[in-house]
Amino acid sequence: MQTEEKLEDPLKQNPAPEEPLYTSATTEEPPKKKRKKCICLKISCCILLIIILLLIATFLFFALYLFKKRAVQITASSATVENLSFTITPVTLNLVMGSNIAIKNPNYAGYEYENSNTTFYYHGTLAGISPLPAGVVKARSNKKMHLSVYMNATTMIGSPFLLPELIAGQLPLTTNTSVTGKVVLFNSIKFHATVTTSCEVIVNLQTQTTTSDCKGDVKLF
Known part of the structure; x- marks a missing residue:
């Protein structure tokens, strides 16, 4: 009995280590x-x-x-008399008119316009024409031009209105300018614009001055 107790004592003195309560292969962050x-x-x-x-x-x-389309504008300032001479008996007339044209381009690209004309009419009959050569108006800028128009005296003398108006000292004229062109944005986006302006002009033969009333129209497509 004593020997058995002695053999059992070492086991009681060195108990087996306790296993951990949990094990994990990965640890939480x-x-x-x-x-x-x-x-x-x-x-x-x-x-x-x-x-x-x-x-x-x-x-x-x-x-x-x-990329927004902005209307190109044409402004025709008051027509001027550059040269004028006339007689009543016999009826003769020599008239050179001047016109200042301004094209305003508010777009962020140049406006390329084609060849055009500025025309003068006397009582609905074509009496003078001046060519407007093709050109470019830079982005967000204005371009001003001066045109001289030699009026067709033969056409005007043939009108029954001329003699009474020479006596009255006033000649009524109508001007018309139409410009067609296009705006190209970044070489890919383009749109066309046709701008027209017309003016009713009264020429005072005594003072060789003019008064005018102008209207404009714009078409974008």
């Missing part, structure tokens, strides 16, 4: 790392959202502002 990842993800999303908004704003700016 610390809360600080999780917070950093979450913050980085939020910052990335914000940056991406800002970039998308900037792209949308840029597209809208180009679409609504730069």
Whole structure:
């Protein structure tokens, strides 16, 4: 009996180590790392959202502002008398009219216009014409031109209205300028514009001055 107790004592003195309550192949990330990842993800999303908004704003700016069609304008200032001489008996007339033309292009691209004319009419009959050569009006700029028109005295003398109006000292004329051209944006987007301006002009034969009333019309297509 004593020997058995002695054999049992070492086992009681060195008990077997206790097994851990749980084992895990992977350890969970610390809360600080999780917070950093979450913050980085939020910052990335914000940056991406800002970039998308900037792209949308840029597209809208180009679409609504730069690519917007703007009407080209032609302004005809008061016609001037450059040379005038006439007699009543016999009826003779020598008249040279001057006209200042200004083309305004508010678009963000040049306006290329074709050959055109400025015409003068006397009581509906063509009495004078001056060519307007083709050219370009730069983006957001104006172009001014001066034209001289030699009136057709033969045509005007043949009118029954001329003698009474020479006696009255006033000649009524009508001017018309029509310009057709196109605006090209970034060599890809283009639209055509036809601009017309007409003026009712009264020439004072005594003072050799004029008064005029002008109207304009624009067609974009």
